[in-house]
Amino acid sequence: EKTNTNFLNKLGKAVAGKSKVDDEVLDSLEEILVSSDVGVATTIKIIDRIEERVARDKYLGTEELNTILREEIAGLMSETNSGDATDFSVPAKKPYVIMVVGVNGVGKTTTIGKLAYQFKKKGLNVVLGAGDTFRAAAIDQLQIWADRVDVPIVKQQMGSDPASVAFDTVQSAVKMNADVVIIDTAGRLHNKVNLMNELTKVKRVMQKVVDDAPDEVLLVLDGSTGQNAFEQAKQFTAATEVTSLAVTKLDGTAKGGVVIGISDQFQIPVKYIGVGEGIEDLQVFNKIEFVDSFFRV
Amino acid sequence: MFDNLSDKLDKAMHVLKGHGQITEVNVAETLKEIRRALVDADVNYKIAKDFTSTVKEKALGQDVLTALKPGQLMTKLVKDELTQLMGGEAEGLNLSGNPSVILMSGLQGSGKTTFSGKLANFLKTKKTKKPLLVACDVYRPAAIDQLHVVGDQIGVEVYSNKEEKDPVKISEAAIAHAKANGFNVVIIDTAGRLAVDQAMMNEIAAIHKAIEPQETLFVVDSMTGQDAVNTAKAFNDVLNFDGVILTKLDGDTRGGAALSIKTVVDKPIKFIGTGERMEAIDVFYPSRMADRILGMGDVVSLVERA
Ligand SMILES: Nc1nc2c(ncn2[C@@H]2O[C@H](COP(=O)(O)OP(=O)(O)OP(=O)(O)O)[C@@H](O)[C@H]2O)c(=O)[nH]1
Ligand SMILES: Nc1nc2c(ncn2[C@@H]2O[C@H](COP(=O)(O)OP(=O)(O)OP(=O)(O)O)[C@@H](O)[C@H]2O)c(=O)[nH]1
Ligand SMILES: [Mg+2]
Ligand SMILES: [Mg+2]
Numbered sequence: 001e002k003t004n005t006n007f008l009n010k011l012g013k014a015v016a017g018k019s020k021v022d023d024e025v026l027d028s029l030e031e032i033l034v035s036s037d038v039g040v041a042t043t044i045k046i047i048d049r050i051e052e053r054v055a056r057d058k059y060l061g062t063e064e065l066n067t068i069l070r071e072e073i074a075g076l077m078s079e080t081n082s083g084d085a086t087d088f089s090v091p092a093k094k095p096y097v098i099m100v101v102g103v104n105g106v107g108k109t110t111t112i113g114k115l116a117y118q119f120k121k122k123g124l125n126v127v128l129g130a131g132d133t134f135r136a137a138a139i140d141q142l143q144i145w146a147d148r149v150d151v152p153i154v155k156q157q158m159g160s161d162p163a164s165v166a167f168d169t170v171q172s173a174v175k176m177n178a179d180v181v182i183i184d185t186a187g188r189l190h191n192k193v194n195l196m197n198e199l200t201k202v203k204r205v206m207q208k209v210v211d212d213a214p215d216e217v218l219l220v221l222d223g224s225t226g227q228n229a230f231e232q233a234k235q236f237t238a239a240t241e242v243t244s245l246a247v248t249k250l251d252g253t254a255k256g257g258v259v260i261g262i263s264d265q266f267q268i269p270v271k272y273i274g275v276g277e278g279i280e281d282l283q284v285f286n287k288i289e290f291v292d293s294f295f296r297v
Numbered sequence: 298m299f300d301n302l303s304d305k306l307d308k309a310m311h312v313l314k315g316h317g318q319i320t321e322v323n324v325a326e327t328l329k330e331i332r333r334a335l336v337d338a339d340v341n342y343k344i345a346k347d348f349t350s351t352v353k354e355k356a357l358g359q360d361v362l363t364a365l366k367p368g369q370l371m372t373k374l375v376k377d378e379l380t381q382l383m384g385g386e387a388e389g390l391n392l393s394g395n396p397s398v399i400l401m402s403g404l405q406g407s408g409k410t411t412f413s414g415k416l417a418n419f420l421k422t423k424k425t426k427k428p429l430l431v432a433c434d435v436y437r438p439a440a441i442d443q444l445h446v447v448g449d450q451i452g453v454e455v456y457s458n459k460e461e462k463d464p465v466k467i468s469e470a471a472i473a474h475a476k477a478n479g480f481n482v483v484i485i486d487t488a489g490r491l492a493v494d495q496a497m498m499n500e501i502a503a504i505h506k507a508i509e510p511q512e513t514l515f516v517v518d519s520m521t522g523q524d525a526v527n528t529a530k531a532f533n534d535v536l537n538f539d540g541v542i543l544t545k546l547d548g549d550t551r552g553g554a555a556l557s558i559k560t561v562v563d564k565p566i567k568f569i570g571t572g573e574r575m576e577a578i579d580v581f582y583p584s585r586m587a588d589r590i591l592g593m594g595d596v597v598s599l600v601e602r603a
Contacts, residue, residue, distance in 0.1 A: 035342045037522040040333050104545060104573065105406025105518065113438075135573070136410075136446035137439040144438035189548040222406065226339035226522025228550040249405060252491040254524035277405070277436070 026051070029069070036257030036294060037226050042264045046072050070291050077263045077287050085271065085284050088118035090180055090215075095127070095173040097181045097206060097213040099166070101199060101236055102220035104187030107248035107274050109138065111220055112182050113145030114274070114282035120149055124179040129169030130155035131162040131202060132186040142184050148279060152176070162186065162198065163205040170209040183214070190235030199239050217242045218271070223249045223256035230258070233266050248274030251281070255294055319356045319370075327371055328353055338551030338590045341526045344560050352378055376587055382556060383583035388540065388565040392426070394511045396475045398483045402501055402532055403516035405489030408544035408570055410440065412516055413486040414447035415570065415578040420482055421453060429480035431471040432457035433464035433504065434488035444486055451575050454480070464488075464500065465507045472508060485510070492531030502535050513538040514567065517558065519546050525554035526561045533562040544570035547577065553590050 026047055033043040049072050050065070090096040098115075100108045109132070116126045128146050130153060132138035139155050146153035154169040166183050173181040185202060188195035206213040219242040221229050236242050247256050250273050259270055270285040328349045335345035355374055391397070399416070401409040413430055420426040430448050432455060434440035441457045448455035456471040468485050475483045487504065490497035505513060515529065515538045532538060541562075543555055546569045555566060566581040587593075 031342055034336050035523050037339075037524075040337050103520070103548070105408065107406065135443075136450070137443035140442045141437075141439035148438075189545065191549045192547075222518070222520075224404070224522060224524050224528075225518075225520045226525075226550070226554065227337055228339070228520040228548065229522075231549055249491075251493075252404070252524070253493055253527045254522065258522060 025065070033257070036255045037229075037261075038257040039227055039230070039261035042076070042261040045264065046076070066295065070295065073260055073294070074287060074291050076260060077291070086286075087284060088115070088122060090119070090124070093215065095170070095178045095181045095210065096215050097170060097173075097183070097210060098216045098218055099131075099183045099185065099203060099206070099214040099240070100218045100220060101185050101240055101242070102187060103189050103222075103232055106187065106220045106222040106225075107246075108132075108187065108220045109141050109145065109184055110277065111218075111246050111248060111272065111274055111282065112142065112184050113149060114279055115272070116145065116149045116151050116180075116182060117279050118282060119180050120151060125176070126151040126180045126182065127169060127173045127176065127178045128153040129166055129181065129183040131165045131169075131183045133158055133160050133162050133165060134186040138184070138186065163202045166202045167205045167209060170206045170213055174209060181213075190232050190239075196235060196239040199236075203240050216244060218244050218246055219268070220246045220248060221258070221262075223247045223259075223273075224252060224254035225258060227258070227261075229262060230265065233262050233268065237266065237268070242268055244269055244271040246270070246272040246274065246282075247285075251275040256290075257294070259290070319359050321353075321357065324353060324356055324371075331371075331375055334591065335553060335556075338553035338592070339520075339522050339525070339557075340553035340590065341523055341557035341560075344526070344557050347560075348378070348382075348556075372591075376591060376593070379556065379587040379590060380584045383559055383586050384565050384581070385583070387580040387582065388567055390567065391511045391539070392420075392424075392482065396429070396472065396481045396483045397512070398472060398485065398508050398510040399512045399514065400485045400501075400505060400508065400510040400536075401487055401514055401516055402536055402538065403489060403542075404491060404518070404528060407489065407516045407518045408542075409489065409516045410434070410443055410447065410486050411573065412514075412542055412544060412568075412570055412578070413444065413484050414451060414453075415575050416568070417448075417453045417482075417484050418451040418575045419578050421451065426482045427480050428453055428482040428484055429471065429475045429478075430455045431468060431483060431485045433467050433485050435462050435464060435467075436488045440486075440488065447575070465503050468504055468508050492528045498531070498535050505536055512540065514540050514542050515558075515562075515564075516542045516544060517554065519543045519552040519554060519569075520548060520550040521554040523557075526557045529558040529562050533564070538562075538564060540565050540567035542566075542568050542570065543581065547571045551590050551592060552586065555586055556590060 100112055102108050119126050130139045130142045154172050156165050217240045219236050245268055247259055250256050273283050273285050275281045332345045332349045352374055401413055403409050417428040417430050420428050432441040432444045445455050456474055458467055461467050472483055513536050515532050543566055569579050569581050571577045
């Protein structure tokens with residue numbers, strides 16, 4: 001956080017008395033962006049855009065540079081996050097099936113608990129599917145969330161086939177006339193071919209019950225992850241056609257800058273952000289607030 | 298992003314061809330390339346900058362014409378410097394206590410519980426110790442159950458008390474239990490916590506103070522980005538930990554956070570986690586990690602073990 005204060009100061013100093021944004025200013029700019037995990041490629045892109053504007057508009061003061069920077073970053077994000085949702089809602093299609101995927105420990109199960117709570121609050125009937133049959137006590141963990149939120153859960157034994165759990169869950173949801181189904185999956189690193197194939201299978205099996213299930217594949221990213229998040233987005237998309245992102249743990253000091261780079265390079269909108277371990281600690285993603293938090297002292 | 302650094306350097310070093318020596322001017326582009334490669338590998342930006350100036354100092358005045366191609370010369374300089382920074386010989390654990398107490402710490406989801414199990418299994422099977430696992434995460438849903446499942450898998454007893462909400466009391470009782478029952482290592486799993494969560498940092502400081510562990514380990518996800526320095530520093534300020542555990546290296550992350558953490562807290566990286574299963578634990582090799590950060594192909598030796 002101090003880095004940002006320094007940055008604004010530095011930026012102020014570097015620009016003071018100058019008629020143009022020079023290399024020094026651009027270096028400071030590179031520093032703040034890169035220090036927030038935005039990544040080298042997207043950082044260079046942003047800096048190039050600023051340079052273009054400097055060339056066009058001739059003079060840029062600190063104030064302006066700040067505004068322009070925000071505009072540029074928001075611009076990069078708009079292309080994918082145009083229809084920023086304002087609340088927790090899902091299309092009125094029954095059942096609306098959400099499959100949650102991601103690498104180990106990012107916050108999938110917790111996000112599912114929080115999401116179920118939000119949907120339930122909206123009066124929707126939610127069913128959870130315990131598709132992580134691998135990690136120690138993963139089913140118990142989801143069961144506790146189901147109890148907290150007071151929604152039904154469909155589960156099998158540890159070690160059973162996750163595709164079969166997903167199938168059962170969607171089938172039960174149809175019988176129960178549920179509004180929303182959320183399927184948990186085991187964490188897996190995206191470079192493990194077998195595990196990624198398993199995910200493809202889990203997805204496919206649901207279609208035997210509901211034609212276009214899952215309606216949504218939510219990739220959960222840990223907000224403190226660095227450049228590896230790009231590979232995660234890429235590989236999970238290849239295996240399951242990810243439709244939306246949730247970024248967790250933004251209550252820490254990490255700023256989740258990698259999301260800017262990912263928005264720039266993939267056409268996947270960010271839907272939710274996690275800001276704590278509690279049941280209420282999930283927010284609908286707001287692009288402007290996110291960009292602002294970047295420059296907050 | 299996974300481009301090989303030495304290829305990049307070879308390209309950047311084209312400017313050097315025809316010059317007899319490395320000079321401020323002709324090395325500038327190369328250094329920028331190195332810095333970017335490091336940042337791409339998640340090395341902290343400032344640390345990458347300092348690192349490249351050190352490399353520059355060492356490179357200046359070196360003869361390019363004599364032995365190697367300039368790209369190779371620079372790559373070697375970078376690799377050697379990085380290996381040296383990552384640490385010397387692999388460092389073991391201090392197991393001199395009776396029982397020896399090992400405290401886990403780290404952010405949420407970094408791999409503490411899994412690593413606690415791996416370490417217990419390692420000490421039991423490779424070091425003929427009799428370890429006791431202790432469940433001090435009283436917050437995360439099913440955290441205690443998770444440790445019990447892990448303990449069952451490896452045949453190691455787990456001490457827990459679902460009625461007790463104070464981890465200090467649980468850990469003290471566990472150590473008493475260990476003494477009474479001939480356990481010679483006590484591994485304490487704790488809840489994940491953010492460095493900015495004052496109450497939770499106070500809690501682990503209290504545990505640390507009460508049990509005076511021989512080893513306090515900071516468990517960190519190798520995919521962590523730029524923020525790794527802040528977290529490592531904050532945990533070290535509170536716990537003055539003895540070593541670092543780098544998890545999830547079975548992925549394809551370059552793991553630059555390892556360099557950042559090493560630089561900021563100057564504590565040895567003791568073990569790495571290379572999978573979800575109990576056997577997926579390995580000692581840390583600085584030179585392999587240097588290769589990996591530089592994209593020089595160690596990824597191959599860490600192929601799927603799941
Ligand atoms: N501070 C904070 N912690 C979070 C957040 N979301 C999840 N966590 C914590 O992160 C840890 C891992 O969360 P899980 O929900 O178990 O993650 P997962 O992706 O399901 O993990 P696996 O199933 O093991 O791959 C838990 O300790 C959660 O309480 C968040 O937004 N902020
Ligand atoms: N692929 C891989 N997964 C790992 C490794 N270490 C841990 N995991 C997985 O990462 C996830 C989180 O691990 P945990 O041991 O629950 O992490 P934790 O730090 O105890 O989490 P909290 O208690 O919620 O803070 C689980 O899915 C583990 O199976 C590793 O080295 N490689
Ligand atoms: Mg989970
Ligand atoms: Mg744990």
